[in-house]
Amino acid sequence: MKNFLEALKRFFKGIDISMRESATSLIEHELAELENAFALLTMSMFSGLPFPSTGIVLRILPYMEREVRVMSKRSADLEDIFAETLSHFDID
Amino acid sequence: MKTYFFIGKGGVGKTTVASSFAVGKSFKKNKTLVVSLDPAHNLGDALNKNVFGQITKVSDYLDAIEVDIDEMINNYLKEMSEKMKNTYRYLTVLNIDRYFDILRNSPGIEEYATLEAIKHYLTLPYDIIVFDTPPTGITLRVFSMPRISIMWTNSLIDMRRRILSRRKMVENVKGPIEEEIDGEKVRVPTEESEDPVMRELFAYKSDMQALMSWFSSEENAVNIVTMAETLAFAESKRIMEALRLNNMKLRRIYLNKYLVFENVPEELAGKVEEQEKVIEEMKREFRDVEIKKIPFVRVSPQGVDALYSLYKDYVE
Numbered sequence A: 001m002k003n004f005l006e007a008l009k010r011f012f013k014g015i016d017i018s019m020r021e022s023a024t025s026l027i028e029h030e031l032a033e034l035e036n037a038f039a040l041l042t043m044s045m046f047s048g049l050p051f052p053s054t055g056i057v058l059r060i061l062p063y064m065e066r067e068v069r070v071m072s073k074r075s076a077d078l079e080d081i082f083a084e085t086l087s088h089f090d091i092d
Numbered sequence B: 001m002k003t004y005f006f007i008g009k010g011g012v013g014k015t016t017v018a019s020s021f022a023v024g025k026s027f028k029k030n031k032t033l034v035v036s037l038d039p040a041h042n043l044g045d046a047l048n049k050n051v052f053g054q055i056t057k058v059s060d061y062l063d064a065i066e067v068d069i070d071e072m073i074n075n076y077l078k079e080m081s082e083k084m085k086n087t088y089r090y091l092t093v094l095n096i097d098r099y100f101d102i103l104r105n106s107p108g109i110e111e112y113a114t115l116e117a118i119k120h121y122l123t124l125p126y127d128i129i130v131f132d133t134p135p136t137g138i139t140l141r142v143f144s145m146p147r148i149s150i151m152w153t154n155s156l157i158d159m160r161r162r163i164l165s166r167r168k169m170v171e172n173v174k175g176p177i178e179e180e181i182d183g184e185k186v187r188v189p190t191e192e193s194e195d196p197v198m199r200e201l202f203a204y205k206s207d208m209q210a211l212m213s214w215f216s217s218e219e220n221a222v223n224i225v226t227m228a229e230t231l232a233f234a235e236s237k238r239i240m241e242a243l244r245l246n247n248m249k250l251r252r253i254y255l256n257k258y259l260v261f262e263n264v265p266e267e268l269a270g271k272v273e274e275q276e277k278v279i280e281e282m283k284r285e286f287r288d289v290e291i292k293k294i295p296f297v298r299v300s301p302q303g304v305d306a307l308y309s310l311y312k313d314y315v316e
Helices: A002-042 A054-063 A065-088 B014-027 B043-047 B069-087 B096-104 B109-122 B136-174 B196-215 B230-245 B266-285 B304-315
Strands: B002-007 B032-036 B056-059 B062-066 B128-132 B178-181 B184-187 B220-226 B250-258 B290-295
Touching (some): A002 A054, A054 B069, A054 B096, A054 B109, A054 B136, A054 B196, B002 B136, B014 B032, B014 B056, B014 B062, B014 B128, B014 B220, B032 B043, B032 B109, B043 B304, B069 B096, B109 B136, B109 B196, B136 B230, B220 B230, B230 B250, B250 B266, B266 B290, B290 B304
Parallel strands (some): B002 B128, B250 B290
Antiparallel strands (some): B178 B184
């Protein structure tokens, strides 16, 4: 009986996690896009585009670790961007 | 404190006029600092003293410095590299040295360093600070930088707010957002008050606002050093326009290397005529601005005494 209740609990917890995941997946995708855009915008000089205010970059770059990683990951995933986009809309 | 910028084309005599002005003010017992921001320094030549890289006493009330912009840039990058080594847990993400090479040569870095230098000297306890500036183009970009930076910072702040609000949404549903870096769990900030990027953006914005309001205050004045020539006049008009855009006050125009003859030599008759014509146009164009003529001298004044006599006769 105890095992059954435990399994039931895990089952509902699984449903809860999955619902939370699906509720936030689009927002998380948007968040990654925004973070990527933020990094691309502020560090455009590294891809050859001049940024009008270098001072801002010098100030914030030390704290941009997460954004830089998101940006690196996004550029690595670019080859499969179509599949990734489709996956967000549950299209197989 | 009062600040005076001397601005103009290369080779018109900015350094001579600026240093003469500084010497004159110091003779009136104002504690004065004259700062050369021009990478092609010759303030030391004008003062007959080596003032490169550090504030050097020239006379009782006068100090001078030729700012080493390259050294400043290197120091900023070094400071930033140290900060990054402390804050970046996952250094392999980017090759920092390569990024710094790009940053060192990126457009705008010189203007940024110049602006930082100005900001630094404004905090020093002087009655008067005289800035001898790089040629016009760079100086005008430096003057515009606070205004443009504020616009950019505002847009970045908006964008950052959007990022933080999305993070907050995710956090509300799924609990704190954590990243695992090298086996260590790090919480990602979701509030403005705890986000270091936001903090830096606000700090930068407030620095730029302070500079912008100083530039447009009554305590700051810009002087154009130029020559009575058609092209130089055209440039002066552009300077005036740029100053107006940044809400800065033009105090005086110095017409340097002004040709004065008892009998005009035939070869220079056209030049003298152009000179008079330009002055007339200038008076019409810059009605509220005082125009001072400094005659062409055979030998450039060097040393405190020579600069003071130039000040008494023409610059004051």
